[in-house]
Every structure is written in C-alpha cells, then in structure tokens.
Amino acid sequence: MAIDGELVVRLETDAGRVTHASARAERPRLAARLFTGRRAAEAPALAGALYAICARSQAAAAEAAVEAAQGEGEDAARRDARDARIAAETIHEHAWRLLVDWPRLAGRAPEVARLAQGRSRLAPRLAARPGAALDAARDETVAWAREALFGVSPREFLAVESLEALHRWLASAETPAAALARLVLAERAALGAGDVEYLPPAAPTWIARGLAPALDADPGFDDRPHWQGGARETGALARTAGHPLVAAAVGAWGRGVGARLVARLVETAAALEAFGGRHGAVDLGEGSAIAWAETARGLLVHRVGVEDGRIAGYRIVAPTEWNFHPDGAFARGVRGLAAADEAGAEAAVRWIVASLDPCVAVRFEAGHA
Amino acid sequence: MCLAIPAKVVEIREGEQALVDLSGVRKEISLALVEGVAPGDFVIVHVGYALQKVDPDEAERTLALFAGLEATREAAA
Numbered sequence: 296m297a298i299d300g301e302l303v304v305r306l307e308t309d310a311g312r313v314t315h316a317s318a319r320a321e322r323p324r325l326a327a328r329l330f331t332g333r334r335a336a337e338a339p340a341l342a343g344a345l346y347a348i349c350a351r352s353q354a355a356a357a358e359a360a361v362e363a364a365q366g367e368g369e370d371a372a373r374r375d376a377r378d379a380r381i382a383a384e385t386i387h388e389h390a391w392r393l394l395v396d397w398p399r400l401a402g403r404a405p406e407v408a409r410l411a412q413g414r415s416r417l418a419p420r421l422a423a424r425p426g427a428a429l430d431a432a433r434d435e436t437v438a439w440a441r442e443a444l445f446g447v448s449p450r451e452f453l454a455v456e457s458l459e460a461l462h463r464w465l466a467s468a469e470t471p472a473a474a475l476a477r478l479v480l481a482e483r484a485a486l487g488a489g490d491v492e493y494l495p496p497a498a499p500t501w502i503a504r505g506l507a508p509a510l511d512a513d514p515g516f517d518d519r520p521h522w523q524g525g526a527r528e529t530g531a532l533a534r535t536a537g538h539p540l541v542a543a544a545v546g547a548w549g550r551g552v553g554a555r556l557v558a559r560l561v562e563t564a565a566a567l568e569a570f571g572g573r574h575g576a577v578d579l580g581e582g583s584a585i586a587w588a589e590t591a592r593g594l595l596v597h598r599v600g601v602e603d604g605r606i607a608g609y610r611i612v613a614p615t616e617w618n619f620h621p622d623g624a625f626a627r628g629v630r631g632l633a634a635a636d637e638a639g640a641e642a643a644v645r646w647i648v649a650s651l652d653p654c655v656a657v658r659f660e661a662g663h664a
Numbered sequence: 665m666c667l668a669i670p671a672k673v674v675e676i677r678e679g680e681q682a683l684v685d686l687s688g689v690r691k692e693i694s695l696a697l698v699e700g701v702a703p704g705d706f707v708i709v710h711v712g713y714a715l716q717k718v719d720p721d722e723a724e725r726t727l728a729l730f731a732g733l734e735a736t737r738e739a740a741a
Contacts, residue, residue, distance in 0.1 A: 300667070325667075329729065344726050347668035347710050396711075407696045407713075414697055655666050656711075 302619060302653045305660045306644055311636045316629040316644060318619040322655060324517060326597075330609040335361040335601045338609070342597075348388065348654060351380040351421060352574075352590040353611075359576035360586035360597040365604075366578055372425035375571070379429040381588055382570035383420035386440075387413065388591030389531070389563045392652060393472045394443060397556075400649055401478050406471045409443040420570075429570065440567055444472040449564035456539035458547055461557070472560065479646075480553050487628035487647035488549025491526055493533035494617060497587045497594055503577040507585045510598055510612065519620055520612050526623035529593030529614045530651065532558040535565070551628055555650040582607070592652050593617060618651040625651055637661070669730055670706040670723035671714075684709060687730075 300322025307315040325345065330338050338361050343354030355377035362369075390413050394406040416439045419431035437449060445452040446468030455464050465477050495501050510516045521527070532550060535541045535558045544554040576586035582601040587594060593614025600608040618624045628647050634640040641659065648657055671684035671693070680695045686709065695701050698714045706723035707714035718726070 323733075325733065328733065341729075344722065345668060345729075347666045347708050347715060350668065407694070411697050 300655045302615065302648075302655050302657045303660060304644065304648060304657055306641060308634075308637045308640045308661075311634040311640050313629055313632040313634075313640050313644070316626065316632070317621060318625050318648075319621075320518070320615055320619050320653070320655060324610075326609045326611045330606045333606050335365060335599075335604055335606055338599070338606060349384065349590050349592070349595065351377075351384045352588040352595055355381055355574050356586045356588040356595055356597040357599075359574055359588075360584050360599040361601065361606075363576035363578040363584035363586060364582050364599050364601040369576075370425070374574075375429055376423045376425040376427065377588075378573045379420050379423040379570045381573040381590065382566045383417045383423070385573075385589075385591040386436075386563055386566050387417055387421065388652075389559045389566075390444065392649070393475060393559065393563075397479070397649060398471065398475055400645060401475060403475070403478075406443065409439075409471060413439050413443060437567055440563070442470065444470055444560070445564060446470045446473060449567040452564040453538075453561065453568065456543075458540075458543045461540060461544075476556060476560070479556050483643070483646055484544075484548040484551075484553030486552040486643055487625075487632075487650060488551030488554075489624055489627035489630070491528045491550070491622075491624045491627050493536055494522060494527040494529040494594055496534065497575070497589055499575055499577050502575070502585055502587055502596075503579065506587075506596065507577070507579060507598065510585075510596070510610065517610055517612050518616060520617050521620070526620035526626075527617055528624040528651075529617045530558075531555065531562040531591075533593070534558075534589060535561045538565075550624070552646050552650040590614060592654055613654060615653045615655060619653060666710060667730070668708045668718075668726065670718050670726055671709045672723075673701055673703050673705045673707060675703060676701070682707075682714070684714075687727075 303319045303321060305317050329341060339354045339357040342357035343350045346353045390410055394410045399405045416432050416436040423429050440449055455461055465473060532555045538561050541558050541561055544557040548554055574588040576584055578584050584599050586597045595614060596612040598610040625647060629644055632640060632643055634643050669686060671686040673682050674685050675683040677683060681692055682695050683690055684693055693709050694713045698717060701707060701717060706718040706720055708716050708718055
C-alpha cells in the first residue's frame, strides 16, 4: 500500500460483460497517527499541508473541529471565509473534471489553459481570510465560467429546469463543457446507474445525533462508512438532487454518469452564485467535537477529542470511502455492466469511476471470470 | 485524500513542462497551472500537474513528517 493511498479497481469480464467488479480504497489512517498528542491548534495547518486536492476543505473542517472541541463559539467572519474557500475549491475541482479529466477520457483535447484561467480568477477566494472581500473578482470569475462552462451566466444556467431546456442549452452553448456534455449525454447518460440512496444533507442535528454515534460505534467506519445499515452516495448528485433539472436527469437516466455530470454543472453554477452553508461543527462536550465540510467530492467529516489542549483522538471520514464502499454507488453501478468487449467494459468502468471522482489515484487490475 | 507530497523542481523543460524529484523518483510534469516556477522550487503535484508552489521551509517540514510516517510503517512491518 502506497503511503498516499490508491483506489484499486478489480474488474473481471467475460466476453465484455462485467462479471465482478470491486473497488478497494487502500490508504493508511494518517490523521490519528499524525495528530494524536499534538497541540489542538496545530491540526488545521497539518490537515491543510497533508492533503493535496482538498486542502482548504480539510483545513476548514479541522479548524471547525478543534474550535468546537475547545468550546469556542462560532465566529461569523471565520465561518464565512471558510465557506468561501470550500466553495472556490468545489468550483475548481468540478472545473478540472469538466475541462481536463473528462475530455481526456472522452478522447478530446483537455482545456488546460481554460482551467488555468479559472484558477487565477478563483485564487483570491481560494485563499480568503476572515474579513476579506469574499466575492473578490466575482465578475471576472463569472465571465470565465460563462466562456469555459455555461455559455450563459451561472444564474441563467440554474434556470435550465427541464430536459427540454437542457437540450436547448446543449444545442446552443459553445463552450468546452457543453461539448463534453453533448458527447457524454449522447453516449453514456444512463451508464453506471445504481439504486444506492443519497446521504442526507449535512445538518448539525443529523451530524451530531445521527452520524457521530454511528461513527463512534464502529471502529471500521472510516474505511467503510454506512448510514442506516447501508452504503450511501455523497457528492454533487446527492446535494443537488432537489434541483428540477437534476431530478429530471435522474428520472430519465437513473443515478449514473449522466445525472452526475448534470449535477456538477448545476452545483458549479450554484457555487458561483452563493457560497454559504458548506461546513459546520458541533461541540459534543468534554473536549469532543465533530465537524463536516461539503467538499467537491462529498461529505468530509472530522471527529476529534481534545484533552488538556492536545489531540487525544482524531478520525477523518472522506467522501471516497462512501462512494467506493463495497456495496456503494460504484459497486452497484458497475454490476451487470455489458460492453462489446473487454476494452469497452474497462472504458465504461473508467467513466463510472470518474463520475464519482475518487480523491486518490486509481489502479486497474484486470481478471477473467 | 490524496497526500500533498512536495516535489522538488530539477529542470524546466519546453512546453511548460518540468522534471521533478518526488521522494527520489524523477518524473516529468506540467507547469501549465502555476506561474513563476524555477529549478529548486517545491511544488505539489496532482495527476501530472503542479498544483501550487510550496514555501521551501514548509516543504521540508512536510517531507520530514512523511519520512517519519514511512519509518514507523517500516518498523511496524
């Protein structure tokens, strides 16, 4: 097992039909080993330095967790700055998928320069400090999103509420993201659709009275998280399922690649419009707290215990473990998949993996039934 | 939770590419997403792209942290 972890996808096919597929996220539990015994105040900087692609969300969750564990009241300026950073990171990650990773998967040229432009527009918000202008460079960021993603303003895109309207958008928008969406929705919209239920929206009561006890009762929760006895899907699709367009996409194609693509577009547009409500923490008493952040890939949870100002216990539950649970959205979406041949089956599985956006490198192991 | 292991830039190459040293392994990455990178700088790499520059002191601290973890793992193995 590599220290930075990887997702091992094992695929068995027979004449193009997937007879068995499993994904195993292999990574050491670093947080407990690295954080325990350190001063509580060190946790946020450590979390931000350890994790590459979700650094702002990890740091925000750690800050909120240790503040709550030490009984510090919520500070609105700090909270808003963290939400702004998490929102900017979400836009950044979704844009990376839409402009670089998925075009490459589709055999098209990646739009690296467009992504780089978006990164520079988002830079002030990715680094937002309390009291700073949290909507810095808003007009420039929206202009970039219009050119690279939507062809219209994010607000106008959010008003696309039916499949008919989506098809009109697909036909008229001349952006790299629209070109990608045309291709994916024409060829793979229903791919990977499964019946895994969504994780409930992160709200303080559920996190404190539902998730925290479930986590505390199961030492294996970090690797195989579950809710009410089953695996759940977390991420853009689960969060935007109430949007009329996403609901229509799920109705037409199921909870698979097409719906997840539409959900990312909707969530990106929404995050450009408003950044609030993306994280929180609950003080569970006696130095114990739980914090969460709704990150690009889904729900991130930090569970901390502090004694005499030092970390006595630390657990992190990341979205990849929910979505790649042995009975989760990936596993059930792949089940029974049929393609013309082995290469076709692997390509289809790669799209399902990408639609769930794992936060570690993916390694394929092929096998034959 | 992809780890942010700092990579040292060894050489700048044509076409916004660079050769980096990542814990003793050398590989070519793209600099298309960061600006002003020079040999000797530390960067965080993700799927073949430099994501950001890291302050050298911070990079050394993070590398020491990861080295410590590797040592514990080997001792435990």
